[in-house]
Amino acid sequence: xxxxxxxxxxxxxAKTAKxxxxxxxxxxxxxxxRHPIGSLFLGCGVLFAASVIISAPKPTPSQPLPMLSAAxxxxxxxxxxxxxxxxxxxxAQEAEHNRNLIHYYAFENDMGETIKTASLESRNSFVLPFPxxxxxxxxxxxxxxxxxxxxxxxxxxxxxxxxxxxxxxxDCGQRYRIGEKPAVSFQGLRAADGSSKKVFFPPRHAKAIxxxxxxxxxxxxxxxxxxxxSRTWSFEPSEPLDxxxxxxxxxx
Numbered sequence: 234x235x236x237x238x239x240x241x242x243x244x245x246x247a248k249t250a251k252x253x254x255x256x257x258x259x260x261x262x263x264x265x266x267r268h269p270i271g272s273l274f275l276g277c278g279v280l281f282a283a284s285v286i287i288s289a290p291k292p293t294p295s296q297p298l299p300m301l302s303a304a305x306x307x308x309x310x311x312x313x314x315x316x317x318x319x320x321x322x323x324x325a326q327e328a329e330h331n332r333n334l335i336h337y338y339a340f341e342n343d344m345g346e347t348i349k350t351a352s353l354e355s356r357n358s359f360v361l362p363f364p365x366x367x368x369x370x371x372x373x374x375x376x377x378x379x380x381x382x383x384x385x386x387x388x389x390x391x392x393x394x395x396x397x398x399x400x401x402x403x404d405c406g407q408r409y410r411i412g413e414k415p416a417v418s419f420q421g422l423r424a425a426d427g428s429s430k431k432v433f434f435p436p437r438h439a440k441a442i443x444x445x446x447x448x449x450x451x452x453x454x455x456x457x458x459x460x461x462x463s464r465t466w467s468f469e470p471s472e473p474l475d476x477x478x479x480x481x482x483x484x485x
């Protein structure tokens with residue numbers, strides 16, 4: 234007969250005894266001997282938990298970020314600055330290209346005639362004195378229109394956003410220059426509505442400027458302004474004037 238020790242009185246007692254004959258305690262048997270079925274389930278649970286832990290994927294240790302030397306760090310910063318600078322330059326070039334594009338549009342006048350027009354804004358501007366000062370500067374625009382049927386120039390003018398051009402009916406002396414050629418003087422025509430911001434070119438000079446724009450050449454126009462002397466605006470089309478594109482434009 235196998236014996237064990239009573240947990241209460243510490244005296245020998247048979248393992249099969251339900252209670253200690255000395256003190257009457259019944260806790261001398263182990264949990265497994267007292268609850269064999271429960272012990273079986275407990276053992277199965279422990280084995281299952283152990284198998285789950287063993288089969289679980291082990292976490293991959295994170296790779297430490299490489300440490301850059303001072304020279305590598307400076308080179309990286311310089312590269313990022315250069316890329317940002319190039320992006321800004323490209324953006325400015327695209328804006329300049331778009332601003333120097335010739336714009337085409339068409340409309341019908343009061344007589345039902347379709348008029349084709351083209352316009353080109355100057356590359357430069359001037360801040361004029363009071364009362365014509367403008368924070369953004371005064372730009373000029375070359376504009377001309379053609380009759381859709383005859384394809385002849387109706388009007389060719391230069392218009393300012395601000396300012397007052399000295400242009401009287403009897404005296405409207407101005408100048409223009411095509412490319413690197415000598416400047417040409419001409420007697421401008423005053424606007425019929427009396428506007429002091431517009432000067433019209435006579436037909437011969439209008440045709441010369443039109444041909445220059447078709448070749449994509451630079452055109453400079455010098456105007457005499459009231460209380461500000463002479464100012465020269467430059468026009469450099471990003472693309473040559475396209476007469477087919479102008480004449481194919483539909484009224485909006």
